[in-house]
Amino acid sequence: MELTKSLSYLLGVYMGDGCIWDNGSGVLCFGAEVQDKDFIERIAESIEDTCDKLPVIHAHKRLNRKSEYYRCQISNKKLIDFLIENTHAKTILPKIVIDSNIVLQKEFIAGLLDSEGYVSMSKRHMYGGHDVFDMQIGFSVCDPWIY
Numbered sequence: 001m002e003l004t005k006s007l008s009y010l011l012g013v014y015m016g017d018g019c020i021w022d023n024g025s026g027v028l029c030f031g032a033e034v035q036d037k038d039f040i041e042r043i044a045e046s047i048e049d050t051c052d053k054l055p056v057i058h059a060h061k062r063l064n065r066k067s068e069y070y071r072c073q074i075s076n077k078k079l080i081d082f083l084i085e086n087t088h089a090k091t092i093l094p095k096i097v098i099d100s101n102i103v104l105q106k107e108f109i110a111g112l113l114d115s116e117g118y119v120s121m122s123k124r125h126m127y128g129g130h131d132v133f134d135m136q137i138g139f140s141v142c143d144p145w146i147y
Contacts, residue, residue, distance in 0.1 A: 001078060001079070001082045002051070003048075003096055003097070003100055004027070004044075004102055004104075005048045005049075005103065005104060005107045006046040006047075006049035006107075006113070007046075007050050007079075007082070008097060008100065008104040008105075008107035008108045008110065009042070009046045009110060009111040010030075010043070010079070010083070010111060011044050011083065011086065011094050011096075011097060011108050011111065012048060012107065012108040012109060012110060012111020012112035012114070012115065013032060013043055013046075013111040013112070013114065013115045014030070014083045014087065014090065014111075014117025015087060015090060015093075015094075015111075015112055015141070015143060015145070016111070016112050016114075016139070017032050017033075017034060017109045017115040017116060018030065018032045018046075018083075018115065019031070019032065020041075020080055020083065020084065023075065023114070024109060027075050028075060028080050029074065029075045030047075030073065030074055030075075030076070030080050030083060031043075031055065031071060031072050031073030031074060031081075032071070032072065032115070033069050033070070033071040034069065034070055034071075034115075035067055035068070035069055035070070036070075036105065037059075038115075039070075039114050039115075040057055040070035040071070040072055041054070041057065043072055044057055044072045046111075047072070047074050047076075047079075049108065050075060050079060050142070051076045051078075051079055053074065053076070053108065055072040055073055055074045056072065057070055057071070057072045057073045058070070058072070060135055062080050068073035070076070076110045080134055080142070087145070089146055090101050090143060090145065091143070091144060091146050094108070098107070112139060112141070113139055116139040116140050116141050117139045118136075118137070118138060118139065119135065119136070119137050120135070120136045121133045121136075122134040122135075122136065123136070
């Protein structure tokens, strides 16, 4: 597969919240389950751009949770093999992204940040006579590849 903006985005998603699993019939699926509807729609669009098939988005509620979750998945062997091979099953930063142009690198980062990114505001304090807040932007990946 040729690395495109959509595929680079999916690599970023896969390295975060995305996953590959066996559907119980021996068929591997790639997808994600998230709370943000806009995010799952972007994943679905990127899958469609890459595989020429728009996955169905399912909404559901988990027990003891107030908000809905959204899920989409596809069982495209070519895509799944590409994701596994280029990330060594989610253990390395994909060399294909490192060696790509800045546009594709930014799409990878966008997928990762959409997947695992956060913005947080910590305690309020005084600075120079004004109330200020400490803001943090980051991502919460705990897989070994991040090191």
